[in-house]
Amino acid sequence: xxxxxxxxxxxxxxxxxxxxxxxxxxxxxxxxxxxxxxxxxxxxxxxxxxxxxxxxxxxxxxxxxxxxxxxxxxxxxxxxxxxxxxxxxxxxxxxxxxxxxxxxxxxxxxxxxxxxxxxxxxxxxxxxxxxxxxxxxxxxxxxxxxxxxxxxxxxxxxxxxxxxxxxxxxxxxxxxxxxxxxxxxxxxxxxxxxxxxxxxxxxxxxxxxxxxxxxxxxxxxxxxxxxxxxxxxxxxxxxxxxxxxxxxxxxxxxxxxxxxxxxxxxxxxxxxxxxxxx
Amino acid sequence: xxxxxxxxxxxxxxxxxxxxxxxxxxxxxxxxxxxxxxxxxxxxxxxxxxxxxxxxxxxxxxxxxxxxxxxxxxxxxxxxxxxxxxxxxxxxxxxxxxxxxxxxxxxxxxxxxxxxxxxxxxxxxxxxxxxxxxxxxxxxxxxxxxxxxxxxxxxxxxxxxxxxxxxxxxxxxxxxxxxxxxxxxxxxxxxxxxxxxxxxxxxxxxxxxxxxxxxxxxxxxxxxxxxxxxxxxxxxxxxxxxxxxxxxxxxxxxxxxxx
Numbered sequence: 001x002x003x004x005x006x007x008x009x010x011x012x013x014x015x016x017x018x019x020x021x022x023x024x025x026x027x028x029x030x031x032x033x034x035x036x037x038x039x040x041x042x043x044x045x046x047x048x049x050x051x052x053x054x055x056x057x058x059x060x061x062x063x064x065x066x067x068x069x070x071x072x073x074x075x076x077x078x079x080x081x082x083x084x085x086x087x088x089x090x091x092x093x094x095x096x097x098x099x100x101x102x103x104x105x106x107x108x109x110x111x112x113x114x115x116x117x118x119x120x121x122x123x124x125x126x127x128x129x130x131x132x133x134x135x136x137x138x139x140x141x142x143x144x145x146x147x148x149x150x151x152x153x154x155x156x157x158x159x160x161x162x163x164x165x166x167x168x169x170x171x172x173x174x175x176x177x178x179x180x181x182x183x184x185x186x187x188x189x190x191x192x193x194x195x196x197x198x199x200x201x202x203x204x205x206x207x208x209x210x211x212x213x214x215x216x217x218x219x220x221x222x223x224x225x226x227x228x229x230x231x232x233x234x235x236x237x238x239x240x241x242x243x244x245x246x247x248x249x250x251x252x253x254x255x256x257x258x259x260x261x262x263x264x265x266x267x268x269x270x271x272x273x274x275x276x277x278x
Numbered sequence: 279x280x281x282x283x284x285x286x287x288x289x290x291x292x293x294x295x296x297x298x299x300x301x302x303x304x305x306x307x308x309x310x311x312x313x314x315x316x317x318x319x320x321x322x323x324x325x326x327x328x329x330x331x332x333x334x335x336x337x338x339x340x341x342x343x344x345x346x347x348x349x350x351x352x353x354x355x356x357x358x359x360x361x362x363x364x365x366x367x368x369x370x371x372x373x374x375x376x377x378x379x380x381x382x383x384x385x386x387x388x389x390x391x392x393x394x395x396x397x398x399x400x401x402x403x404x405x406x407x408x409x410x411x412x413x414x415x416x417x418x419x420x421x422x423x424x425x426x427x428x429x430x431x432x433x434x435x436x437x438x439x440x441x442x443x444x445x446x447x448x449x450x451x452x453x454x455x456x457x458x459x460x461x462x463x464x465x466x467x468x469x470x471x472x473x474x475x476x477x478x479x480x481x482x483x484x485x486x487x488x489x490x491x492x493x494x495x496x497x498x499x500x501x502x503x504x505x506x507x508x509x510x511x512x513x514x515x516x517x518x519x520x521x522x523x524x525x526x527x528x529x530x531x532x533x534x535x536x537x
Contacts, residue, residue: 084440108441115437119455119532128451129441153532169441 035063035209036097036106036176038083043092045078052078053089054233065203065210067220070230071265076213079230080181083211084109096177106176110183114162116154116169123150126168133172140168144198160191164198171202178203180212184219196222200245217261221254222247227261237264320502325509328502337491342510344486345476348404349514352411353472357465360416364423364464368457369449374424381420389414390478402483407476414475415468422464426457458529466522473515 043056052075060066070076081087083094084107096107116125127137141147144164154162163183170178180199184192200223203210214220220227221241229237239261243253302322308314309321316324332338363381367374389410400406430453438452480489492507530536 086436086440111433111437113433115433117434117438117452117455119458119530120451128438129443155532155534173441 034174034176035061035207037062038097038177038209038211039093039095040079040083041093041095043079043082043089043094045075045082045087045089052233053082056092056230056233056235058228058235060209060211063207063209065212065223065225067212067214067224067227068230069214069217069220069227069261069265072215074230075233076230077181080109080179080211080213083107083177084179106174107179108170108173108175108177109179109181110163110166110170112182112185114154114159114166116162116165118154120154121150122146122152122154122157122165125154125165126172128169130172137168137172140172141165143171143202144168158191160187160195163187163195167195167199167202171206174206175208177209177211180210180214182213182215185215192219197246199223204245217258217265218249221257221261222249229261229264231265237261317499317501320505324502325505328500329506329509332491332503332506338506341486341488341491345480345488346514348407348411348479348487349472349476352408352476353415353468355408356412356415357419357468359412360419360464360468361423361461364420364461365427368424368427369453378424381417385417385421389475393478393482397482407479407484410479411472411475415472418467418471419461419464422460422467423457426460427453429460430456459526459533462522462526462529465525466519469518469522470515473511473518477511 038058038060040056040058043053043058044051045053056079058079068076068079078087082089083096086109116122117128120128123134123137123141124131126141127134130137138147138150141150144167146161146164146168149157149161154165157165166183184195187195196219199210199212212220212223217227221243224241227237227239227241228235229239239257241257243251243257247254305314305319306322309316309319320328329338363377367378367381392410392413396406396409400409434452434456435448438448443451476487477489480487481493484490488507488510492504495501495503495507526536
């Protein structure tokens, strides 16, 4: 256990009510860079006797969009939860924004389920943790296109709308690092593409660092600057995605990258699968 | 909250009352045809007349007020303590280890089995009745509160913590509302139970109250007054149920199941 708990000043001051009421969602706007760099060093985590993460080393640049892919149970979600401070690693260090921090105020996570409080209105859900910034919450709700649902109960929304509320909730805190734990996994194909575009445009406008955990290789290539493959708790591939944005899924370069990544995953089946096949 | 949606089509508000009205009509008919002896079951009309006489003399209201007062104070003491201790043991492991075993042992003693002891302790005055009511009402509220707190969605709690909530705000905004449906189930159950216990408590020994009125009437073979008492309990029970439903509708309006 050598994770330092000192929290260096990384400029992560709360920026309530700043000039961000209507962030233009076009890529041409001058991006407000608010991302932080992240460095993981020798991260090891186990549940009982099962080691989920083996000595993981990963560096993210400020403002970078990194996708983490892998089969289910490979440890990718645990990695994300460790960065979020929801799991404590036995060994290794997590440095957010150059300083060794446990969980900074500017790190926000989006879960696979929206996890909205059903007894609070949509607007109050967005403002959770910041109950005094209802105006900013309403503005953020507008940027995800749900301004007119502010007074509704979460139960009245569709799955995609709920995830958009969860996205607005995370964005209200002006995160420097946004962690996405398969947030689109339960959505239908069309809603999923819409959400991907929304996340991409908000990321471009705001410039936070983003880590997306997904099992969808196409989603990873569509969104990320870099795709990291995790197999059995180890990083086995770190692939740079050098395609212009917005990315056309049908393009040759896209498809070849997708093939390459899929081939890599499928050629390295987990040890248990080999044993079962034999 | 304003909702633009139209209310779903409902059966008429009178539908639930069809069966009771038919029952009373059949009863009246059976008495008039001589199928029912008035010693066993007087005519509904006779019961209504007895009700009127009792109401006009003011006797009814005295008994009603006494019973209501007992029910409300007994419920307030028992349910209040149940809520408090349930919140305590549900929220703090240490309180659970300290208290829960004892409470579970006491829970398995039927409240009515305490009657002889209660009479020895408190005699036959008000305290004894309130004690019985409070003990009986305590456990449904306690158990459901405890269960509600413990079964609060861990995912929501984790989310709220990662968004900076802790301490009282976390409790107020996340844990307590998550436990509320379960707490209200306990309250509803207790409100039903309080009448059962009240009847027993008032028939043991009392100088006033609906139970006293019916026991007294039995000694003078006034079957109609006995029936007035029984029907009053039914009405009060229904009223308590309406009250708890109203609370559910208000506090759980976010939940589609309660709209």
